[in-house]
Amino acid sequence: MHDIRAIRENPEAFDAGLARRGLAPMSAEILALDADRRARINAAEEAKAEQNRASKETGAAKARGDEAEFERLRALIGDSKAQIAAMMAEAEALDRQLNDLLMTIPNLPLDSVPDGEDETDNVEIRRWGEPRALDFPPLEHFDIPGVKPGMDFATAAKLSGSRFVVLSGGVARIHRALAQFMLDMHIDKHGLTETWTPVLVLSDMMLGTGQLPKFGEDSYQTREGWWLIPTAEVTLTNTVHGDLVEHATLPRRMVGHSQCFRSEAGSAGRDTSGMLRQHQFEKVEMVSITDAENGLAEHERMTKCAEAVLEALGLPYRTVALCTGDMGFGARITHDLEVWLPGQDTYREISSVSYVGDFQARRMNARYRPEGGGKPEFVHTLNGSGLAVGRTLIAVLENGQQADGSVELPAVLHPYLGGAIRLGRDGSLA
RNA sequence: GGAGACGUGGCCGAGUGGUCGAAGGCACACCCCUGCUAAGGGUGCAGGCGGGAAACCGCCUCGAGGGUUCGAAUCCCUUCGUCUCCGCCA
CATH class of the missing domain: 3.30.930.10 (Bira Bifunctional Protein; Domain 2)
Incomplete structure (x- = not known):
């Protein structure tokens, strides 16, 4: 499998390697997917971090016996839970999609390998x-x-x-x-x-x-x-x-x-x-x-x-x-x-x-x-x-x-x- | 095939609902002391992903998957694996 970072850093070299194998360029498709994936991960993780913070506060409220505050936060978290789960699932789906694509791409030849078709x-x-x-x-x-x-x-x-x-x-x-x-x-x-x-x-x-x-x-x-x-x-x-x-x-x-x-x-x-x-x-x-x-x-x-x-x-x-x-x-x-x-x-x-x-x-x-x-x-x-x-x-x-x-x-x-x-x-x- | 136990960081091994990504030990890295076929002291040290020039911040991971809960290494279910006893067998 290829290193997505290497493709990100040098997409031209990646496509050139594929070309030597007789394959069409793929970096554009891969990088688009990667960008989408990272954006989704970011959004999902921020939402999740917010929820984690709220959860901690909820625990604190409970600890000091503030039942009203506890109930308020609990309800708040309950409301956002499904939404965050959906965001996480989307991010994971894109991650898997990228991974699946990368798994189908062959390794790149070293420079010393002679070019040829068969x-x-x-x-x-x-x-x-x-x-x-x-x-x-x-x-x-x-x-x-x-x-x-x-x-x-x-x-x-x-x-x-x-x-x-x-x-x-x-x-x-x-x-x-x-x-x-x-x-x-x-x-x-x-x-x-x-x-x-x-x-x-x-x-x-x-x-x-x-x-x-x-x-x-x-x-x-x-x-x-x-x-x-x-x-x-x-x-x-x-x-x-x-x-x-x-x-x-x-x-x-x-x-x-x-x-x-x-x-x-x-x-x-x-x-x-x-x-x-x-x-x-x-x-x-x-x-x-x-x-x-x-x-x-x-x-x-x-x-x-x-x-x-x-x-x-x-x-x-x-x-x-x-x-x-x-x-x-x-x-x-x-x-x-x-x-x-x-x-x-x-x-x-x-x-x-x-x-x-x-x-x-x-x-x-x-x-x-x-x-x-x-x-x-x-x-x-x-x-x-x-x-x-x-x-x-x-x-x-x-x-x-x-x-x-x-x-x-x-x-x-x-x-x-x-x-x-x-x-x-x-x-x-x- | 039947019964039971267990699966935690590179390794060993604590941890039974929040302050645990996780005590302690080993290994490893750096420093100090000492001096020679070795030891002592100090500090650091899980991995992956995302953000950031960096410092650093966040998310995920305690076999795997799902569930309960505001919150799970810890409770429940499923599953895989390992070990022990019995059965069987090359």
Whole structure:
């Protein structure tokens, strides 16, 4: 959420930021609403202050036994009560209206973010690794002979419909190994704190991280009102929801492995083959809570943490700076990692690392007391995949595929696979 | 699921109708003393919103929502959460 004071102080900058996102100016509408709101608050509060004074006098009259004066004041207050209540209600309604409007406006990009309309305007920052030269036509993951026995979309469709998968045997174990490997790496080498969270959350949490109120149709909600998290960003970030934390506890660096649930509304027909885009998938997610000063540096650090996983697995990738038109709702700057998928002969997103600034913190009311005391300030939040497990599985399978239909597996995974080094053509680990 | 207790400031914890936004302690900030792996003394210190150049003033907030009352942290109702006991259960 945006700071109304910042908009008031510099409406041009606000509108310019929106324009970079391809949005029409909004400051005039916002400031008009804000002015109206403040006028009403003022009027209501003055009336209320008057009533409070009268009430005190009433008490004083009662105390000294002046019944006539007591009754006179009592009647006076009684008369104005409904009117003041109405004024307060009006002021509150406008306050809510402004708040509701602000909740729907996306974060503004940093100056360093490249301008652009869609993913074609994203800017490659760096590239790591060389796609392996193959002397056979590479297959997509679901067509690799060694993968087929352990990746069953038909059975999943029977169980749950489209965009689900049943993994079994060697493939299932590689999938699990990947999640464990990523967690261990972030915990042991990157110093993140392992954090396990619920996958069902209250609406307030979805509002806090920005999935609501605008993107409710992208997620699932239970009859009881809980939401299934589309990413552990929601739970990890909201761990500080409503809190005033000690500055000494920052930065808080968390990593969690969770199921993620997405309705994929609006992506009908896209990536329908294979397990690239599922309603349910696993992700190892990183979240950092920092102070205002260290947020941007943390973004670099987090990006490197994600890159380190791909490098350890020997998967070629490129790091891309998302342009203004391709960034998510809450981000001020986002770096995507795209992994090489030989079966698709292209790089595909496998991680997205975003610096959110205080945008989510305002929604969550999450603050810290600055060093040396003083007024609380909003924390800054960051989130990044480290990595999407299902997509990493795809990448490992496609990049490791051999001419004979087996798959060579990255050395760092061997200890997690009981020493196995390949997925055989028959789908078993060996 | 049944019964009971509780939910107060960054934290702990008093407070049962007005002078309470709230004692005391801890933490924190500044100052003094002292001197070294520590202590003592003093002062300050809830948050949000609105007004004001500022000093400062006002409004709201004692889990949340509603009610009673001239007046509610305090009484009533609803609701959420936590804890304890019982039941059940991975």
